[in-house]
Amino acid sequence: MILSFLLIVVGFFGLIFGANWLVDGASSLAKKYNIPDLIIGLTIVAFGTSAPELVVNSVASADGLSDIVLANVIGSNNFNLFIILGIAGLIYPISVQSSMVRKEIPISLLVVLLLLFLANNFYLGGVLEISRWDGIFLLLCFAGFLFYLFKNMKAEHPEEITHTEKSSLKIWTLIALGLTGLIIGGKLVVDNSIGIATDLGISQKIIGLTIIAAGTSLPELLTSVVAALKKNSDIAIGNVIGSNIFNILLVLSVSSLISPIQFSPLFNQDFLIFMGGTAFLMLAMFTGRRKMLDRWEALLLIGFYLSYTIYLVSKEI
16 A cells, blocks of 8 residues: 555656646647647647546456446546646636637537437447447547647638747657656556555446546646646646547547447436536636636636535445
């Protein structure tokens, strides 16, 4: 148990340094190649911070642990939305571009509606599952999402002459080190958290929705916190929204291709929580004079998530 705690601390250090390197590298890349920070947040940063979910879910799917696979994805998405955006919003009110309010945030809502339909759709055998065919469809949707991002990049963000002091080698070294630190750190935190939680007799669903979800979301948390401290709202929110879309379209699709994911209707409640939180975020963008997540709205997100988590754990106990 002591060794597990020590390894979790080591993992935290890997996550902290990895997040800082990744944000620095991604921001420099945006300036060097005239790519908007929002697009970097929605792609490179989101993919990098979703890597722990992908690794953990691939292993869990290979072992036939469907509850862990589903709980990690929906739990991570809820953690991203309620806790990460909440904390980032408390540090510095997050301003949101009009294009994200009109497009990317609604896309994240449509994606979870799609998953809700696929998961609750009975097949010939009368079994609720996310099949390999569903995985292929989600993967095609993911390719479509990437195509949409790059197609609209130039149209929505006029080209500007930008400069960066970092060389290409240094930029990609920072990104590579950042991703490595995030993946290794995230795996150390999650693996040892699972061991501790299992010893305490907690179910797979609760482990996935809480400890694993929080552990695999630490890269998103630290990346968005660093971005918020640097007052870079585009990366702070782009990282969260992009990661949520990646988790469903990429992480779940890969997991279901490894092994079909058995679905329990008990997860529908968690899907509805995510949908409600996304709808709240959209409404929050239209309150006040500017499109931003204010501190009081961020506090509501955190308060709701903590209350819901306490409710889940109390039911388990």
